[in-house]
Amino acid sequence: MRYVKGCISLSPEHDYPLLRQVLHSGFVTHRQLFEFMRFNGEANERPTSTERARRWSFNWRIRRLVAHGLVHRHVVGSAVKEFVYSITAEGTLQLAAAGEGYVGTADRANQDGRELQVAHATELNNIQLSLMRAGRLVRWVSEVEIRSRNAVREFAYAKDYDAMVSVRVEAGDATFALEYERTAKSETDYLKVVEKIDSERHVDRFFYLVSSADVLRFVSWHFRRSSRLVCFGLLAEWYERMLDTDVFEWSCRKYRPFRAVLSGTSPSHVPGCGPEPLLIPSSLPPL
Numbered sequence: 492m493r494y495v496k497g498c499i500s501l502s503p504e505h506d507y508p509l510l511r512q513v514l515h516s517g518f519v520t521h522r523q524l525f526e527f528m529r530f531n532g533e534a535n536e537r538p539t540s541t542e543r544a545r546r547w548s549f550n551w552r553i554r555r556l557v558a559h560g561l562v563h564r565h566v567v568g569s570a571v572k573e574f575v576y577s578i579t580a581e582g583t584l585q586l587a588a589a590g591e592g593y594v595g596t597a598d599r600a601n602q603d604g605r606e607l608q609v610a611h612a613t614e615l616n617n618i619q620l621s622l623m624r625a626g627r628l629v630r631w632v633s634e635v636e637i638r639s640r641n642a643v644r645e646f647a648y649a650k651d652y653d654a655m656v657s658v659r660v661e662a663g664d665a666t667f668a669l670e671y672e673r674t675a676k677s678e679t680d681y682l683k684v685v686e687k688i689d690s691e692r693h694v695d696r697f698f699y700l701v702s703s704a705d706v707l708r709f710v711s712w713h714f715r716r717s718s719r720l721v722c723f724g725l726l727a728e729w730y731e732r733m734l735d736t737d738v739f740e741w742s743c744r745k746y747r748p749f750r751a752v753l754s755g756t757s758p759s760h761v762p763g764c765g766p767e768p769l770l771i772p773s774s775l776p777p778l
Contacts, residue, residue: 499555499556499559499561501585501589503589505552506552506556507585507586507589507591508528508531509524509528509552509553509556510556510561510562510578510582510585510586511586511591512524512527512528512531513562513576513577513578513582514578514582514583514586514591514593514635515593515633515635515636516612516615516616516633517577517608517612517633517634517635518565518575518576518577518608518609518612518613519575519576519577519612519613519616520571520573520574520575520576520613520616521553521573521574521575521576522573523613523616523617523620524549524553524576525546525549526620527616527620528549529545530620530623553576556582557576559581560579560581560582561578561579561581561582561585562576562577562578562579562582563576563577563578563579564576565577565605565609567605567606567609569606570606570607570609570610570613571609571610571613575609575613592639593633593635593636593638593639607673607674610673611671611673614671614673614726615653615654615671617730618669618671618700618726618729619631619654621729621730621733622656622658622733625733626659627658627659627733627734628656628657628658628659629657629658629659629664630655630656630657631654631655631656631657632654632655632656633654634651634652634653634654637651637652637654637655638651646693648668648691648693648694649687649688649690649691649692649693650668650684650687650688650691652668652669652670653669653670653671654668654669655667655668655669655694656668656669656698658734658753660734660750660753660754661750661754662753662754662755665696665753665754665755666694666696667694667696667697667698667753668688668691668694668696668697668698669698669700670697670698670699670700671699671700671701671726672699672700672701672702672706672710673702673706674702674706675706675709675710678713681710681713681714682713684713685713685714685716685717688714688717688719688721689717689718689719691719695719695720696720696722696752696753697719697720697721697722698721698722698723698724698738698749698752699711699721699722699723699724700724700725700726700729701723701724701725701726702725702726703725704725707723707724707725707739710723711723711739711741714741715741716741717741720740720742720752721740721741722738722739722740722749722752723738723739723740724736724737724738724739724749734748734749734750734753735748735749735750736748736749737749738752740752
């Protein structure tokens with residue numbers, strides 16, 4: 492079959508997975524997108540392809556999608572030092588025609604505050620990739636999917652979380668709602684967030700990864716009376732220790748490894764919790 496000049500024939504094995512990843516990432520750098528495709532097994536044209544051949548194929552494919560208006564290519568030097576991609580309206584139409592159900596937050600190219608959006612989205616990509624490299628990631632549900640689910644009230648989460656993450660731990664798979672805070676919101680905003688999380692019915696663990704000790708202090712303080720298991724950790728430590736990151740939670744009033752939170756260890760069985768004095772490792776910020 493011959494196609495009209497200017498049209499594009501998309502590969503179900505290679506083009507559609509790439510478009511889906513761009514959609515679910517919101518914004519994604521060139522290197523991140525290639526790594527996602529490697530983990531998903533979509534960057535290889537053939538199992539025996541060399542690294543150079545895989546990169547050439549990926550570069551050709553993304554240039555082709557940009558040229559046909561399915562993907563935006565941005566230069567956002569204040570956020571990252573390489574090309575950044577986002578989905579276009581035409582790209583979402585192609586995905587919808589192929590059965591993709593999560594296309595409601597497409598085409599962010601002209602929205603205000605793009606630099607902040609890019610910085611936030613690409614850091615979330617880094618967090619996801621860190622779990623994939625470690626072989627810990629079971630499932631990553633993006634904000635795009637969460638927003639789509641939240642459109643149906645009977646199945647809605649209380650909040651549009653940055654991601655819903657399932658990881659492998661010794662006790663089995665564990666799921667938590669992830670929020671990444673690069674900069675702090677206002678006190679009014681956090682009071683609303685606390686109310687939403689306290690009303691959540693579908694998940695019982697919440698994890699805030701934050702950019703600095705000052706942001707950790709400010710954000711966590713608003714959850715001191717929350718009835719839910721909400722913990723707070725530093726992003727820099729996450730990249731060093733991942734599931735062994737020391738996280739703070741008000742139910743315990745002490746730092747403990749995130750792994751212990753995921754394994755279901757009760758705060759009452761953690762030394763230093765409850766009525767004992769608050770003991771804070773010197774490397775982490777006191778509250």
